[in-house]
Amino acid sequence: MGPGGAALDVARVRGLFPGLSDGMVHVDGPGGALVPESVLRAVSQAMRVPIANRGGVFPSSARAEQLVAGARSAVADLVGGTPRGVVLGASTTSLTYAMARTLAKTWRPGDEVVVSRLDHDANIRPWIQLAQELGLLVKWAEVDIESGELPEWQYDELLTDRTRLVAVTMASNAIGTRPDVRAIADRAHAVGALVYVDGAHAAPHGLIDLTATGADLLALSAYKWCGPHVGAVVADPDLLETLAPDKLAPAPDRVPDRFETGTPPFELYAGVAAAVDHLAALHPDATGTRRERLQTSMAAVVRYEGALFDRLDRALRSMRHVQVLGSPQYRTPTVSFTVSRMTPRAVARELSRRTICAWDGDHYARELFDALGVNEQGGAVRLGILHYNTVEEVDHVVDSVAALA
Numbered sequence: 001m002g003p004g005g006a007a008l009d010v011a012r013v014r015g016l017f018p019g020l021s022d023g024m025v026h027v028d029g030p031g032g033a034l035v036p037e038s039v040l041r042a043v044s045q046a047m048r049v050p051i052a053n054r055g056g057v058f059p060s061s062a063r064a065e066q067l068v069a070g071a072r073s074a075v076a077d078l079v080g081g082t083p084r085g086v087v088l089g090a091s092t093t094s095l096t097y098a099m100a101r102t103l104a105k106t107w108r109p110g111d112e113v114v115v116s117r118l119d120h121d122a123n124i125r126p127w128i129q130l131a132q133e134l135g136l137l138v139k140w141a142e143v144d145i146e147s148g149e150l151p152e153w154q155y156d157e158l159l160t161d162r163t164r165l166v167a168v169t170m171a172s173n174a175i176g177t178r179p180d181v182r183a184i185a186d187r188a189h190a191v192g193a194l195v196y197v198d199g200a201h202a203a204p205h206g207l208i209d210l211t212a213t214g215a216d217l218l219a220l221s222a223y224k225w226c227g228p229h230v231g232a233v234v235a236d237p238d239l240l241e242t243l244a245p246d247k248l249a250p251a252p253d254r255v256p257d258r259f260e261t262g263t264p265p266f267e268l269y270a271g272v273a274a275a276v277d278h279l280a281a282l283h284p285d286a287t288g289t290r291r292e293r294l295q296t297s298m299a300a301v302v303r304y305e306g307a308l309f310d311r312l313d314r315a316l317r318s319m320r321h322v323q324v325l326g327s328p329q330y331r332t333p334t335v336s337f338t339v340s341r342m343t344p345r346a347v348a349r350e351l352s353r354r355t356i357c358a359w360d361g362d363h364y365a366r367e368l369f370d371a372l373g374v375n376e377q378g379g380a381v382r383l384g385i386l387h388y389n390t391v392e393e394v395d396h397v398v399d400s401v402a403a404l405a
């Protein structure tokens, strides 16, 4: 078996995460992953030496420049983009608000945007609020309630020659569904619309290829893949060249800098690069460029997480007191469920008592959970697998949920 087929050494991987020593089972990854020592070290090292702002002629300013370049090139490697197409910012949410405003500068009343009921609110509300302000028409792609899928055929009816943008997630942070983004993007492009893809939840669970997805703009959050709290939007630099974001007069006009407002968190950018390096090194035999090492390592992550998730998902679905939301065919290792006669908050509390970190609520997938009818009871409990989880942890989670019967 070549390196691409070998397994992840989870004992080695777990040794990289100081946060795992708290004795808890961290299946709360969809709300933010733990951070490896290499990322902590990169952030603190960056602050141990002087960093100035960018644009000076002295060494500490050059260091700031290097940290920006390092983060851009790492994010580009992570998604198969180019560094000049990487816009860094605070978060997926704040970048999406800013990008929405920028993109809409040429839109007219009566133009249309298509959002999806599957998405995190970060890729819904910015478009809806903009539509209200500008008199745009919002159309909704709906989720199949039973399966949790987002059927792509419905876009044939939703798209018109007035559609300016389709906003869709690459994976649901609540129930894991991975829509066929490429099929949706092809339809959107056929009517001349842009495609804004939320890759925040998909990124840690399989290597993204920006071109293959068909996304024109792809949003990411590094804290979902073991990095610091930094967001990014990745696009073709030629597209970014056509856009005119609001910016300060003295700030650079070049792409992608003109999309980045104010002085950025340089030290966190060091952590972004370290997080991508961490992912690339997950498979110790991975060789070649960072992108190639990411390919090998993320393939091992997919296999590893998939096996753990199957075990978890099957066990949950076999419990009579548990109702799992949806059953999408392709998904990230993420599951939401309710428990008979218990609120999700009470379930999460009980799991916490049993050393399990689990989120409850709507997970900001409010539209989806409204459609599924679970918000009135407090949403659902969500569990997510990441590459540092183990089969023993999954079994402990399964036993703990079973004990709620």
Ligand SMILES: Cc1ncc(COP(=O)(O)O)c(C=O)c1O
Binding pocket: 030, 031, 032, 090, 091, 092, 093, 094, 120, 122, 123, 169, 171, 172, 173, 198, 199, 200, 201, 202, 220, 221, 231
């Ligand atoms: C799919 C998805 N989109 C957007 C977000 C929001 O990201 P941020 O907190 O960086 O704005 C999240 C966060 O959990 C997410 O999972």
